[in-house]
Amino acid sequence: MKVLIIEDENLTARRLESLLLKYDPSIEVLAKIPSVAKAVQWFRENPSPDLVFMDIHLDDDLGFRIFEQVQLLVPIIFTTAYDEYMIQAFKVNSIDYLLKPVNYEELVAALNKYQLLKKQAQAATPDLTTLLNLLGKPKETDYKDRFMVTVGTKIRSIETSEIAYFFLEEKVAFLVTQDGLHLPVDYSLDKLTQILNPRQFFRISRQYLVSLSAIETIHTYSSSKLKLDLKPKARHEVFVSGDRITDFKEWLGK
Structure with missing residues (x-):
């Protein structure tokens, strides 16, 4: 065949x-x-x-x-x-x-x-x-509402509502749950942006896709850059890309 x-x-x-x-x-x-x-x-x-x-x-x-x-x-x-x-x-x-x-x-x-x-x-x-x-x-109901991820030898179901943010590290995408669990997912951030509800998640940069509930503090880092404090705390410093700041502010206001 x-x-x-x-x-x-x-x-x-x-x-x-x-x-x-x-x-x-x-x-x-x-x-x-x-x-x-x-x-x-x-x-x-x-x-x-x-x-x-x-x-x-x-x-x-x-x-x-x-x-x-x-x-x-x-x-x-x-x-x-x-x-x-x-x-x-x-x-x-x-x-x-x-x-x-x-x-x-x-x-x-x-x-x-x-x-x-x-x-x-x-x-x-x-x-x-x-x-x-x-x-x-x-x-609204068409967006992905759960992920099946491998944890050791087991497969675990993670509800989208449990996810704080996604990030990219060494070409692998990870989801981070609200209780701080880091798990690899078999999706690119581009694909995740397509399948997640845009009211709940926003692609702030090439490296991060965040949920509204994960944003703890927003700092004005420079005239063209915003810095975010996420919860749970991220492994890297998290910035909103300059070309996405306007859309990010509109998203926050929705």
């Missing part, structure tokens, strides 16, 4: 490839593609794969936009950081989906469903109009 992975999180793409090979070592992952533009180019230059794993939110746009630019009839298993409203959409359209982080047992079930559809000669292609309407403008 030839598989294409369309996913902008490198760690997620590599983990998915590993799980696919665990399911069937003969699976060939043709490519791991991070954006709509690169996926469109790939499809135009290569034969269609047997199966596509596609993230919903990619670097440059919604993954569904790929199918507006190239005509494909290829089975798709979506991966998504969202839960209820997205799951409902997939069920209505008989499309397989996987919630991140991808669970091996759920992956097996999705692949088994694909094999069954293949035997029955049914194409698991999406109703793009319906799905795009559902994805057109996120509602």
Whole structure:
């Protein structure tokens, strides 16, 4: 089976490839593609794969936009950081989906469903109009409300309301809970900015994404820079980038 992975999180793409090979070592992952533009180019230059794993939110746009630019009839298993409203959409359209982080047992079930559809000669292609309407403008309840993170040998569910802020260190994103727990997450800060409620979280710099409740004190550091005291205390000095100060002040006032 030839598989294409369309996913902008490198760690997620590599983990998915590993799980696919665990399911069937003969699976060939043709490519791991991070954006709509690169996926469109790939499809135009290569034969269609047997199966596509596609993230919903990619670097440059919604993954569904790929199918507006190239005509494909290829089975798709979506991966998504969202839960209820997205799951409902997939069920209505008989499309397989996987919630991140991808669970091996759920992956097996999705692949088994694909094999069954293949035997029955049914194409698991999406109703793009319906799905795009559902994805057109996120509602308050559409934003991510929990994260599944690995703590030692266990997987723990962290409610978004428990998170004080996220920060980037050595190219790895960490979440910090209100009680001071630091945990790595399999998302970039760019992706986190897309999937978190903008009323609750603000990207103050390339390194920090903070919740309103985590801001303890704001200092005027210079005419073009603000310094924040966060709770729990951050490992680094935390500044609001100069080009984000106006938007940051507007966000505080909402």
